Amino acid sequence: MSTPTFKQVTSENLNLNNPVLVQVLGICSTLAVTNKLTNTLIMTVGVSLVTAFANYTLSWIRHLIARRVRMIFQVLAITFYVVLLQLILNAFVPAVARSLGPYVGLIITNCIVMGRTETFAPANPPLISWWDGFTSGLGYMLVLGLLALIREPLAFGTILDIPVFPPEYLSSGNNWTIAIMAPSAFFLLAIILWVFKTRALKIEAAAKAPKPATAGGEA
Amino acid sequence: MKINKDGHIFTISFTFFMTVVLVFPLTLAYVGTKPIADAYWLDQHVIKTLASMGLPADAKNIEKAREEYKKLDKYTIGKLAKDSAGKLIVVYDTIDYDAIAKDPTLLHLFPSDSDRAALAEAKMTMDDVVSKALQDNSYTGNIPAFFYVTEADGQKRFGGDFTGPGLWGNVSLAVGSNADLSEISGMRVLFNVETPGLGGRIEEPGFTAQFDKIKPASNVGLVFNHPGTPAPNGFDAISGATITSAAIKDTINQRALVLLKAFVAQKGGS
Numbered sequence: 161m162s163t164p165t166f167k168q169v170t171s172e173n174l175n176l177n178n179p180v181l182v183q184v185l186g187i188c189s190t191l192a193v194t195n196k197l198t199n200t201l202i203m204t205v206g207v208s209l210v211t212a213f214a215n216y217t218l219s220w221i222r223h224l225i226a227r228r229v230r231m232i233f234q235v236l237a238i239t240f241y242v243v244l245l246q247l248i249l250n251a252f253v254p255a256v257a258r259s260l261g262p263y264v265g266l267i268i269t270n271c272i273v274m275g276r277t278e279t280f281a282p283a284n285p286p287l288i289s290w291w292d293g294f295t296s297g298l299g300y301m302l303v304l305g306l307l308a309l310i311r312e313p314l315a316f317g318t319i320l321d322i323p324v325f326p327p328e329y330l331s332s333g334n335n336w337t338i339a340i341m342a343p344s345a346f347f348l349l350a351i352i353l354w355v356f357k358t359r360a361l362k363i364e365a366a367a368k369a370p371k372p373a374t375a376g377g378e379a
Numbered sequence: 380m381k382i383n384k385d386g387h388i389f390t391i392s393f394t395f396f397m398t399v400v401l402v403f404p405l406t407l408a409y410v411g412t413k414p415i416a417d418a419y420w421l422d423q424h425v426i427k428t429l430a431s432m433g434l435p436a437d438a439k440n441i442e443k444a445r446e447e448y449k450k451l452d453k454y455t456i457g458k459l460a461k462d463s464a465g466k467l468i469v470v471y472d473t474i475d476y477d478a479i480a481k482d483p484t485l486l487h488l489f490p491s492d493s494d495r496a497a498l499a500e501a502k503m504t505m506d507d508v509v510s511k512a513l514q515d516n517s518y519t520g521n522i523p524a525f526f527y528v529t530e531a532d533g534q535k536r537f538g539g540d541f542t543g544p545g546l547w548g549n550v551s552l553a554v555g556s557n558a559d560l561s562e563i564s565g566m567r568v569l570f571n572v573e574t575p576g577l578g579g580r581i582e583e584p585g586f587t588a589q590f591d592k593i594k595p596a597s598n599v600g601l602v603f604n605h606p607g608t609p610a611p612n613g614f615d616a617i618s619g620a621t622i623t624s625a626a627i628k629d630t631i632n633q634r635a636l637v638l639l640k641a642f643v644a645q646k647g648g649s
Contacts, residue, residue, distance in 0.1 A: 226385045240401040244408055251412035254419040
């Protein structure tokens with residue numbers, strides 16, 4: 161298998177092979193951290209960096225790892241970066257670290273990180289592996305950001321903690337409590353998946369269909 | 380000699396090598412960031428303790444809050460000992476809440492006069508003791524019981540840190556009261572690892588504000604409100620977080636109020 165180019169990797173990870181929408185990975189944290197956009201952004205930046213650097217490290221030592229013990233190394237490298245991230249968050253943005261709670265630690269078992277280090281890093285050179293990890297994280301960020309952008313106003317009447325709805329929205333108890341809780345992300349994610357999948361199928365069909373005549377086509 | 384990278388010896392030594400290479404920088408990072416993380420944790424404790432006692436506490440003016448906090452008289456339950464390096468430390472006693480509930484005189488407060496002399500000799504204050512206990516437990520939240528007493532507007536005010544079991548781990552609360560324990564001046568959550576978005580919401584002002592000026596009944600302490608009929612000693616539980624809400628209720632009733640009652644009996648008398 162030849163090494164994919166940076167451009168291919170980018171478009172795959174952000175679009176047609178998006179880790180959340182197509183591979184349906186990382187759903188646990190998708191449900192858990194999307195009720196506030198600030199948390200979502202920090203969490204997804206964290207996942208991007210951890211995936212990128214874990215991929216880089218594992219790709220760098222890929223010829224030295226015996227295949228039967230590769231899992232040990234994957235978990236070791238991922239854990240290293242996650243604990244590092246956790247220490248940095250605790251020290252410099254403690255309030256966010258508190259509200260993210262256990263989910264930063266759970267990046268260790270985030271399926272996207274595991275998936276990329278298992279499939280991409282052992283077969284490709286370090287730099288492209290870094291890029292693959294990073295763009296996978298960005299693909300994850302796109303979807304989670306969208307979810308948070310819908311959930312936060314409904315749940316708290318704010319975006320990035322800036323009020324967007326009149327104060328009566330919260331004080332009269334009209335806010336959607338369901339939007340705070342995980343099930344709302346299930347519904348929203350299903351809708352987003354549906355829209356995305358429909359579009360992806362259309363693109364696929366268009367790619368397979370013979371090229372239509374350039375002029376005189378139907379409007 | 381050609382190395383067989385699939386062989387046992389290479390695999391084991393390489394695994395060992397990589398573990399050392401990765402764990403070493405993590406240790407450095409931990410040691411390097413602990414003071415920064417602790418500074419925030421200690422300041423939070425200062426603000427929350429003062430707020431629970433109804434004293435002015437402004438996160439934006441942390442210097443003033445620290446000054447205020449220094450003025451509080453501080454007590455705990457434990458005794459002095461020496462650690463392996465010969466340094467003076469406080470060993471915290473296991474607290475028998477039931478026994479103290481039956482007989483408040485069983486609460487033996489630290490420091491006694493002789494403890495105070497020993498602390499002064501080692502150039503330590505109770506602030507050092509509290510700060511060490513907090514730093515030692517910043518990741519577990521297993522904060523020992525501390526008591527605070529001060530006087531504001533000619534009235535004595537009492538407060539304390541009380542730890543109880545939550546759903547996932549320790550829940551540690553700062554609870555303050557007026558001079559005769561007829562009214563709780565406030566409650567703040569110092570530490571919790573409850574489910575984010577559900578039980579974790581006990582930290583939010585909307586929940587903790589319910590405890591401002593709440594009047595615990597002498598027999599049952601605090602209770603949950605029934606829908607539509609709020610009680611003077613009642614508070615609203617968090618929907619979807621039954622166990623965490625009950626943990627708050629039990630920690631306040633069975634631990635905070637029990638210890639505060641014994642503490643007020645000894646240090647009260649306004």
